[in-house]
Amino acid sequence: MKKKDKKWKFPKRSPLTYLLLILSVIVLFLAIFIPIQYVEYYNQNKVVPFETETKDVDVTHGSLSSLPDFNLLVTCTDYIDKKDTEDKQNQSSAKFRVSAYKNDQSDEKKVGNIKVKLAMCSNWIGVNRTYQFSSALTLYESLEKAQSNYRSATISGLPDLPVKGKLPFIHIDSIPLYIYVSYNTEENGKSKSHHYILKMNYNDYIEGATGGIID
CATH class of the missing domain: 1.20.5 (Single alpha-helices involved in coiled-coils or other helix-helix interfaces)
Structure with missing residues (x-):
C-alpha cells in the first residue's frame, strides 16, 4: 500500500x-x-545665484573678507516685513548701501571697473530676487569716504518671513544675501578679470537695520 x-x-x-x-x-x-x-x-525649488552671469567664467566663492584687492562695504539699512506693518498689499523688501574702498593691494594692482549685483536667494522656497547697479562702483581712498559715499539698492518682492514649505519640517526664517563682484586689475602691464560670489547670512547683514526687523 x-x-x-x-x-x-x-x-x-x-x-x-x-x-x-x-x-x-x-x-x-x-x-x-x-x-x-x-x-x-x-x-x-533650488536656486543657483547668478547662474547666467557666471556661466562662462571662473568664480571664487567666499565672504566679504575674501576680496583680496579692495574692501567692499555692504550695509542693510532697512528690512521691512509687510506682515508687521499696516501695508498688506506690497511684498517685503530690503534696502542696502554698497561702497568700495582701497586696501594695500588696490594701487599696486590698479583695481578698476568694479561691478556689483545683489541677490537674495533661498532654496526650498525658490526665492531669487536681484538688484544690479547700472554702472561701476567708485573705489574710495578710505573707509570713512566709503561710508559717506555709497550706492543704494532696494530688493523687493521678498516673502514674509518665516516661510513654511509645502512639505512638513520645511521652515525658512531668513534669506541670505549673495553679492556678485566682478572687477579688473592691471599689474606689470597685464590685465586680468576677477569674479567673486560672496555670501552674507541674515545675521551678518541685518545688524543695525530698521523697520520691521524679525527677532
Missing part, C-alpha cells in the same frame, strides 16, 4: 507576526518614498 505524500503547509503564525510584517513593509516604503519627495521638492 502506497503512502500518501504529505502536503507542505505554511507554518502557523500569530496575528501579531503578520501585523509586524505589514508594519515593516510600510516603514520600508516610507523610508524610501519620503526622502525621494524631499529631494524632488528641493530640486524643484
